Amino acid sequence: MSRTAAHTLRLWLFLLVLVPVSLFGRGSIHPQFAMTPQEFRDMVFGLPLEVQARVLRDPSVFLEMTAAVIESGLELTRHVDRTHGLSHLHTPEDLVNLLEQHPGIPVYAADDRLAAPAAMALQELVDAALQDGVRLAISSAFRDFAMQEELYAEHIVRFGFRATQQLVAPPGHSEHQLGTTVDFFPVGRRFDNTPQDQWLTEHASTFGFSMSYPPGLEDITGYMHESWHYRYIGREAIALRDRFFGGVQFHLTEFLFFHGDFLRETFRADSTVHHTDSQTVITSRRY
Numbered sequence: 001m002s003r004t005a006a007h008t009l010r011l012w013l014f015l016l017v018l019v020p021v022s023l024f025g026r027g028s029i030h031p032q033f034a035m036t037p038q039e040f041r042d043m044v045f046g047l048p049l050e051v052q053a054r055v056l057r058d059p060s061v062f063l064e065m066t067a068a069v070i071e072s073g074l075e076l077t078r079h080v081d082r083t084h085g086l087s088h089l090h091t092p093e094d095l096v097n098l099l100e101q102h103p104g105i106p107v108y109a110a111d112d113r114l115a116a117p118a119a120m121a122l123q124e125l126v127d128a129a130l131q132d133g134v135r136l137a138i139s140s141a142f143r144d145f146a147m148q149e150e151l152y153a154e155h156i157v158r159f160g161f162r163a164t165q166q167l168v169a170p171p172g173h174s175e176h177q178l179g180t181t182v183d184f185f186p187v188g189r190r191f192d193n194t195p196q197d198q199w200l201t202e203h204a205s206t207f208g209f210s211m212s213y214p215p216g217l218e219d220i221t222g223y224m225h226e227s228w229h230y231r232y233i234g235r236e237a238i239a240l241r242d243r244f245f246g247g248v249q250f251h252l253t254e255f256l257f258f259h260g261d262f263l264r265e266t267f268r269a270d271s272t273v274h275h276t277d278s279q280t281v282i283t284s285r286r287y
Ligand SMILES: [Zn+2]
Pocket: 176, 182, 183, 228, 229, 230
């Protein structure tokens, strides 16, 4: 080997070692996260197998899309189900009155409220549906703990405890308490296969809204299919849900419930905002 060739080879070897180290820093798996490959594998280990396979096939894309979800505010993907609930004091800070702020959205009650980002996205969704000739109206939006308690008690009196478990979330366990969730009119099996149901099934995701309780997933979500119930999780979370989590919101929010703190701690944001108490920052920004 000539001296020049040997020199070129050394240079290439040097670059091969140096570039990845400088890009990924201290052996981290991705420039946006201070996380080792082993920590990454441990994190995805508990995911459903088909989700795990997709994530391990494309870890970089997964982390890039996860970074976008963190930046859009993890509060939007907060996991709420029968076992993971909210405090009776949990109330979003930026609730807006739909009738006053968004008169274009038909509502059932004059005091129906939603968190501001969800209300804005809902306005866009309702307008787009109308352009397609589909009229959407809201049956129910934000419900605080006490309202859910009342609804739950009413259902038990009318339908009994067992039936109520499939129909209504116990107080503290309703996505409506997040202020990002709506029921479209009319609630119940009457909504199935209506033009509204069909339009939402096809287009709600485009506006950042997710069907929380899809058909066939009763054993996972704990609820029968609710064609009328949609939660705003944001476009970034929808993209991640569809690319890696098989379109299942529950799997996504459960994953972020277990690993959201770790992801947020290891996230290297390019602004200083995330290095402070990010829960507070995101909370004050979104709610
Ligand atoms: Zn609902």
